[in-house]
Amino acid sequence: MTAAARPVLVVAEQLDAAADMVVDQLNQRGVPVVRFDAADFPQSVTLTGQLGTSGDWDGALTDGHRSVRLSDVRAVYYRRPGRPVIADTVPESYKQWAQNQADCALLNLLSALPVRWINNPHFDRLAAHKPQQLVAAVKAGLRVPRSIITNNPETARAFAEEIEGPLICKPVLGGRLDMGDERQLMVATHAVDPAEFDDSIRLTAHYFQERIPKKYEVRLVAVSEKLFAGTLRGLSGKAVTDWRTDYEAIEYGTTTVPEPVATSVRQFLDSYGIVFGSFDFAVTPDDEWVFFENNPAGTWSWVENRTGLPIAAAHAEYLQGK
CATH class of the missing domain: 3.40.50 (Rossmann fold)
Structure with missing residues (x-):
């Protein structure tokens, strides 16, 4: 053949x-x-x-x-x-x-x-682990939020005192809640008040991070050496905290990836042996890019549909062997 x-x-x-x-x-x-x-x-x-x-x-x-x-x-x-x-x-x-x-x-x-x-599924599964992603991101030269994973309320309160600012809580593992009536609810990133921390924290692991101020967010899609950055500007409080909770209040656009960030993203991918990733970044009012996470099997069709970025074409070129 x-x-x-x-x-x-x-x-x-x-x-x-x-x-x-x-x-x-x-x-x-x-x-x-x-x-x-x-x-x-x-x-x-x-x-x-x-x-x-x-x-x-x-x-x-x-x-x-x-x-x-x-x-x-x-x-x-x-x-x-x-x-x-x-x-x-x-x-x-x-x-x-x-x-x-x-x-x-x-x-x-x-x-x-x-x-x-x-991506090769063996490498893909390892690359999906959020706590390890933060380690890989720091090693690649990216800024990440100050973070803690704990089921100890005293430790969570001490972390809040150290941050001296707003906190968010997010899932360690993605997924949905089965409500038992044919409804499934996504557990979204949400703001938390340390004054309300109690013994319920002991019931499971909690993933707390400092809340990063955002000018806008970026869904950065990497396909081998090619990077495509779609911007999401939240127009509601819900969308600013987690844009997945209010799709109607998002302004879409595109941006250029700063070269140091681009270099770090490629190094991050190389460290896992993968060529594709859907990265989530916040861009602060000072134009600093802050890494949140990477989904090695993340969605991107909506980025192309909203922005016209040629992401599918980049996939095809890589798979074709170009």
Whole structure:
């Protein structure tokens, strides 16, 4: 198979706007694409991998309509696929085990392919850990908020006294609350009053940070060496604290990434062995960029749609091999 005919493997949910945009850009470039969702494995997707004498895995991934040889794959775009779904005929006591087997086999076999990734899921998972991100950001030369993670109310009060200013609380791990009535609520970043700290802090880990004054915020999307910075200017108190809580009160725009920040962002990515990230920054009234976090599988389609920044095209170029 010629290099031009080798397909890009897209592993993503069927309804994913970012994956759709990347596939469209690959199609415009004449790059073959084979798309699967890990949730379809093993019930409607068949995977075979065989280790060759050269030490490389070969075999095929097929759903009965589309098929791709593992040795033909030129790159993998791995974006938030579902977890394998196990057939109802499997006894309940074995379902979790079977799902873990399927998940591990698919992940590890694909990860062994010597191709370009956005992003290799093994590196992606490590890069998603928020406390370690702050360490990597500081090592890369970025400013981060003063932070503490604790379930000790006395320690939390001492931290507040040290900060001598407003505090926010945010989740250590993203996710939603299941309210039991088909509603799910996002736990947003919110302001906290240290005077109200009590023994309820002992019930779980709390992630407190100093509240950074903001001129505006930046969703910085990195695709290999290319950086795209969309600005978000909150027009309400809720949007200023956490722009995800009030989308109607955001003014969108773009900005240029200062070279020292750009250098640090690339160093940050390199430290994890990944090429893509959706970074959240605040820009202070003094124009200093402050790193909040990076989501290695973060959303970005809305940034392109709101600003016109060519993020999908950058994905396609990287996956194509340019």
